[in-house]
Amino acid sequence: xxxxxxxxxxxxxxxxxxxxxxxxxxxxxxxxxxxxxxxxxxxxxxxxxxxxxxxxxxxxxxxxxxxxxxxxxxxxxxxxxxxxxxxxxxxxxxxxxxxxxxxxxxxxxxxxxxxxxxxxxxxxxxxxxxxxxxxxxxxxxxxxxxxxxxxxxxxxxxxxxxxxxxxxxxxxxxxxxxxxxxxxxxxxxxxxxxxxxxxxxxxxxxxxxxxxxxxxxxxxxxxxxxxxxxxxxxxxxxxxxxxxxxxxxxxxxxx
Amino acid sequence: xxxxxxxxxxxxxxxxxxxxxxxxxxxxxxxxxxxxxxxxxxxxxxxxxxxxxxxxxxxxxxxxxxxxxxxxxxxxxxxxxxxxxxxxxxxxxxxxxxxxxxxxxxxxxxxxxxxxxxxx
Numbered sequence: 036x037x038x039x040x041x042x043x044x045x046x047x048x049x050x051x052x053x054x055x056x057x058x059x060x061x062x063x064x065x066x067x068x069x070x071x072x073x074x075x076x077x078x079x080x081x082x083x084x085x086x087x088x089x090x091x092x093x094x095x096x097x098x099x100x101x102x103x104x105x106x107x108x109x110x111x112x113x114x115x116x117x118x119x120x121x122x123x124x125x126x127x128x129x130x131x132x133x134x135x136x137x138x139x140x141x142x143x144x145x146x147x148x149x150x151x152x153x154x155x156x157x158x159x160x161x162x163x164x165x166x167x168x169x170x171x172x173x174x175x176x177x178x179x180x181x182x183x184x185x186x187x188x189x190x191x192x193x194x195x196x197x198x199x200x201x202x203x204x205x206x207x208x209x210x211x212x213x214x215x216x217x218x219x220x221x222x223x224x225x226x227x228x229x230x231x232x233x234x235x236x237x238x239x240x241x242x243x244x245x246x247x248x249x250x251x252x253x254x255x256x257x258x259x260x261x262x263x264x265x266x267x268x269x270x271x272x273x274x275x276x277x278x279x280x281x282x283x284x285x286x287x288x289x290x
Numbered sequence: 291x292x293x294x295x296x297x298x299x300x301x302x303x304x305x306x307x308x309x310x311x312x313x314x315x316x317x318x319x320x321x322x323x324x325x326x327x328x329x330x331x332x333x334x335x336x337x338x339x340x341x342x343x344x345x346x347x348x349x350x351x352x353x354x355x356x357x358x359x360x361x362x363x364x365x366x367x368x369x370x371x372x373x374x375x376x377x378x379x380x381x382x383x384x385x386x387x388x389x390x391x392x393x394x395x396x397x398x399x400x401x402x403x404x405x406x407x408x409x410x
Contacts, residue, residue, distance in 0.1 A: 084404055087400065087401075087404055088401070088404055091398065091400075091401055094386065094387075095387055095392070098386055098387045098388075099387065099392070101314055102310060102311075102314070102387075102388070102389040104314075105310050105313065105314045105389065106310075106389070109310075115313065116309045116310075116312070116313045116333075119313050119316045119317060119321075120312070120313070120316060120321070120331075120333065122316075122321075124321070124322075124323050125321075125322060125323075126301075126302055126303075126319060126320055126321060126322035126330070127319035128303065128318050128319035128320045129301040129302060129303070129320075130300075130301050130302075130303060130357045130358060131301060132300060132301070132357060143379075143380075145357060145358065145382075148301065162317065165314060165317055166317045166318055166319075168314075169314040169315060169317055169318035170318040170319070172314075172318075173303070173315065173318050173320065176303075176358070176360065176384060176386065177303075177358065179384060180357075180358040180382040180384050181382075183382050183383075183384065183400055184379050184380070184382045186400065186404075187377070187378075187379045187382075187400075188379050190403070191379075
């Protein structure tokens with residue numbers, strides 16, 4: 036019962052009982068809070084999951100369109116790959132990150148940060164079109180990337196939260212409950228012992244008192260007896276003598 | 291988990307892909323060459339050794355200024371174990387389709403996880 040199961044190593048006192056009870060309460064509050072957090076995260080996670088799935092499929096289509104426009108460029112102008120690669124010096128298409136907070140979890144979200152240089156670009160119509168199409172495709176990709184990042188982070192956080200919830204539910208709370216049970220049973224045991232001891236002491240006292248009383252009674256009785264006896268024995272003797280001496284009339288004395 | 295400060299200065303998009311994908315993405319303006327003359331894109335063709343792809347992949351995932359890493363799916367396929375092992379949040383890894391290799395959702399490392407989670 037009390038010894039069974041995992042429990043903390045504490046002395047069974049009222050103090051530690053109060054402490055443990057408080058900790059159990061804390062653990063229960065923490066458990067419910069964490070469970071709520073997990074639920075909130077999971078809701079978010081499910082929504083993101085669906086979006087990720089959609090966005091991935093959308094990306095497939097968008098990239099196909101982009102590839103097609105690239106093919107048009109190649110058809111119209113010939114191979115520009117080398118030129119384009121050599122010209123790339125400074126990124127004009129960048130991303131900005133901002134944070135979003137979901138129940139204490141920081142989720143980054145990417146935003147397109149594009150210096151729009153349309154019109155400054157060189158090249159023919161097809162190239163301009165390809166540029167636009169690719170910029171659009173990139174926007175989709177960036178959106179997808181932020182979804183995916185959120186997905187990865189949330190996945191990790193949910194796992195951690197789940198671990199904590201389970202640990203509290205299956206380890207910490209039973210442990211504290213066992214400790215409380217143990218302390219209670221020990222305290223009860225102590226109470227019973229104390230009660231029994233008091234009873235014992237009382238009984239012994241009663242007995243002792245009875246004996247003492249008896250002895251006292253006996254002594255008193257004996258004292259009385261002796262007093263009477265001595266009175267009977269000594270007094271009359273002395274008095275008798277004295278009285279006798281005074282009272283008795285000796286025929287020989289003539290006064 | 292990435293701390294809140296670490297993704298502040300990440301603003302580049304890196305690509306590992308075939309010539310056409312790279313050209314298109316560069317046209318959109320993602321190309322960047324930093325002070326050490328390091329490019330943020332790698333053109334992969336049939337002659338590129340797998341070791342180079344893998345080294346570049348690792349380099350891009352280590353770099354602190356890259357927010358998103360795009361990789362063509364058929365190239366990711368070549369270094370699949372490395373890609374599947376990659377679990378970090380930053381930079382975000384995105385597998386994109388290429389011209390001659392249409393997109394196959396069942397191979398995507400993230401979608402695989404999505405499927406697994408939905409399958410439960």
